[in-house]
Amino acid sequence: MRTSVASVCISGGLVEKLHACAEAGFDGVEIMDADLIAAPESPEEIRALCDRLGLKIEMFQPFRDAEGVSEELFADNLRRAEAKFQIMERLGTDLMLVCSNVATASVDDDEVIARQLGELADRAAVHGIRLAYEALAWGRYVDNYRRTWEIVKRADRPNLGVCLDSFHILSLAHDPAGIEQIDAEKIFFLQLADAPALDMDVLSWSRHHRLFPGEGSFDLVGFMTHVVRAGYSGPWSLEVFNDTYRQTDTVRTAAHAHRSLVWLADRTAAANGWSDGLLGEAPQSTGLDFVEVAGADLAEVDELLAQLGFAFEGRHRSKPVRLWSAGSARIILNEQARQSEPVLAGIGLRTADAAAAVSRALALGSPSVFRRTYEGEQDLRGVAAPDGTQVFWSSLPAERSWLQEFEGGTGVVDGLEGEIDHINLAYAWQDFDEAVLFMSSALSLQADAPAEVPGPQGLIRSQVMRTPDGIVRVPINLAPPTAKPPARHIAVRCDDVFTVARRARERGIDHLRIPANYYDDLAARFDLPAEILASLRELDLLYDRDANGEFIHFYTRTIGDVFFEVVERRGGYDGYGGANAPIRLAAQR
């Protein structure tokens, strides 16, 4: 697979975009006319830069409103096109995108449209240029790829073919199976975009809300299956108009874009049993090995963990690192970090094949993480997520590997026996899709339905990423643009949260206070026994219930950018107490 991306997908000036695309690993680019026009560099300079960067200029785009017009207007369109053909020669690219007419079409007749496109193609041929005709979903008359193929056949010019765009086809729910009816050599180009399921007009949807493959709700694996079966062997090129990606960091967004294409090739190959593009089996995570909190001084976190009933497992024998455990839940406190404030900086995942997991994440463009180890120490292998959070994989049980590197543990009386229930990660609003794509591609987590939580400083968007079996659960939260990302937290599940809360209270914990009004509302919502309600109220416990079971939980105070939660799940409750999130957010403020 050759990868390509339209310059409109990312922010910045054209030269900046080209550097970022090359750095991200793209083989080629589509150059948007508007990007070139606004650039101070000449077409010759852009061509030379692309040559040096090893980027092929796959296509120049778009040429609009060419066909289906009066003869007078068409004559002017030929003049317009001629000027662009000259620019293309200077750029050294031979493929132009011709979008179906939106604004000026007055003739809804394949015969006329084919004749005009044919004449345009003849003019292009003089310059050695090919034309890829694309149906826009809001084209005045031509809005269906099957019709563009009929028109292209009718025009019958060697340098006129079709361009397929997944958005225009899937947004109108056109069946992509018909792609297999198109002659392979006549599919001149392929543009890919995903999109969320939105019930809105297709033009606004397309202009503002497209997503990279894997981030939306389109079946792009199914789409690509048809395209590959049709025999298409050209580049897979992203064309994503997204208000957010237009303003996020150029280099980071280009990397994000490239990851989405690699993911799509992998998933398409996997679904069809093809070897081309396949990154190898995606190893399923079978548990959380540890969670790491980093910071310059973590003494307050030590204290909080001790109050929660964690057992101190000792200090690392060669690094300023400490380990706490509660049953199978392990928290590593790392004071090697550059961050001054405590942050949730890393997670360790267990999997059957750690080497395969790491190599898959690397192939998906994640930078590898280096951890210096000494003789006899476990070699930790992992990658950095786009936001810098480190992810490690291990195939050995901790007991048989790195746990032995810690010395001087003291244990605990009446300790907390538990396991990690979930890890809550928070992001700035503009980094959300990037985080979701990283987790779904490199960590093979699946996305639950998104939710929204009203907080005192705006709506928090929430999305749970998890293994299908729920062994690894990572709810991620998105702060509103004017607020800083909320703190991250680690939730430990136990069998008796009342006892854990009571013992933590006895150890002097500073927990999150819940307003009395909350308990009055609980009484209204649920017909709870008075003594249960009194215990919840006394211990500042939050409560939720659904058809399957109950959820009871409490929070600690926040230290730096981290806090802890202790939860108890009863019955088949599978949520996270979302109804209580506004209460927590208000109480934390």
Added chain:
Amino acid sequence: MRTSVASVCISGGLVEKLHACAEAGFDGVEIMDADLIAAPESPEEIRALCDRLGLKIEMFQPFRDAEGVSEELFADNLRRAEAKFQIMERLGTDLMLVCSNVATASVDDDEVIARQLGELADRAAVHGIRLAYEALAWGRYVDNYRRTWEIVKRADRPNLGVCLDSFHILSLAHDPAGIEQIDAEKIFFLQLADAPALDMDVLSWSRHHRLFPGEGSFDLVGFMTHVVRAGYSGPWSLEVFNDTYRQTDTVRTAAHAHRSLVWLADRTAAANGWSDGLLGEAPQSTGLDFVEVAGADLAEVDELLAQLGFAFEGRHRSKPVRLWSAGSARIILNEQARQSEPVLAGIGLRTADAAAAVSRALALGSPSVFRRTYEGEQDLRGVAAPDGTQVFWSSLPAERSWLQEFEGGTGVVDGLEGEIDHINLAYAWQDFDEAVLFMSSALSLQADAPAEVPGPQGLIRSQVMRTPDGIVRVPINLAPPTAKPPARHIAVRCDDVFTVARRARERGIDHLRIPANYYDDLAARFDLPAEILASLRELDLLYDRDANGEFIHFYTRTIGDVFFEVVERRGGYDGYGGANAPIRLAAQR
């Protein structure tokens, strides 16, 4: 008119919201259940605070999914309601909003619904509580205000009435004329929201995109005409769910909200010839008296104006203020300012009745601006816009008033003869609607259709505010969330921009350079004579054309947060060269 606002409209904790609502001048509030639940203060404390602030708690809301359910569920709903009635007694409010059932309705039968609501009302009556039944636009069975009225009539309880919500009625395009058929004493409450014309599902539209009156596309004046004619005399209460207002500054957004209600009352009164609520005639601006640039050191701006051909009109006799003019265009440079960097800090408007304009702006909640004046000096009267920009009005021609306060002018040879064409103001994305409402209400400017401009750091939203005759034009721009607001600028219109540009070049001006690719594209888009294209290219002039005429313009470099533009309009061209904005934004980067 009594004003009220639902606590959900603004950000913050409940106590913070109440203080802001009182400060903004609201007479009352609707307290959202969720806001109370998350508050650490008891209902009694909230009641006492509202008493002290002079805020009436008009309504407690919402009570959901009460009616049209199985008898078993209804029994639990009565239990739920009982708990809330007790909270309401503690709060000291006697009106509860009952929304039509969305989630649990199973009986689509007015008889059953009326019987259950009647029973609920009887329980409420024990506590002296009244119920206002509202049709949600996405109610499972009841989504029309006429049906709620039928049901309320059928239930026939003295403490059961309807709540009207402009969003739920106008979003479904239900005819509000039927409101006049409802008995006045049975309209228990009125909720107001505007909304933009969006083609999307009504639930998302309502939850995220509501606007304050005057900011959207609903005919709220027409709506309120029916409500007042029906005999309703209760509070006008805002209920606006808006993702932005949930996160903007609490105090500022409350003031913004209150302004929208005052505006609506004024416009409704004006449309109907009623005196109640009318702020007096809205005086039309007849021109721009001056534009003020403020900064600690404006020497560079002096230089730029001289290079453009402005005439130096002298120094103010008592303040560190200088005046430059170009025909009727006057730029005041004010070094009294606290700002260090040069900013576009104020505008002076001419109008037939300056006193009326000022008193109208004050009545709309704008703070008045103080300018110290000395004996014999013109008394400037004005207000501060929400972002701090100062607006002054004058009824006297400048020649007969404040111009004479400047001394020592030097004139200019071959100067620029012009007038202010437009003033471009820029805002952070979250301040956009607030700015538009201020300009439409306090400055009586009307909003043209909004547009979007792709810039290298994201989409810029643009909205032109203007007098109908175009004498005052204020395009305003909205930066994407991750970028700082773009610089503001002042555009001067002249008769021959080629000559002005050439002279400015001779005076050594540092103007904005336009890329050569732009002129290649101009050649493609417009069939311009070669010598015109050569002059445009030589002088870095931008060009636009529409069916009515032509627009030729250039920009200066940016100093601090201000730059200048010189424009020439030919024929009936009425735009602002929007097609060139991406070029400018890229060149300014």
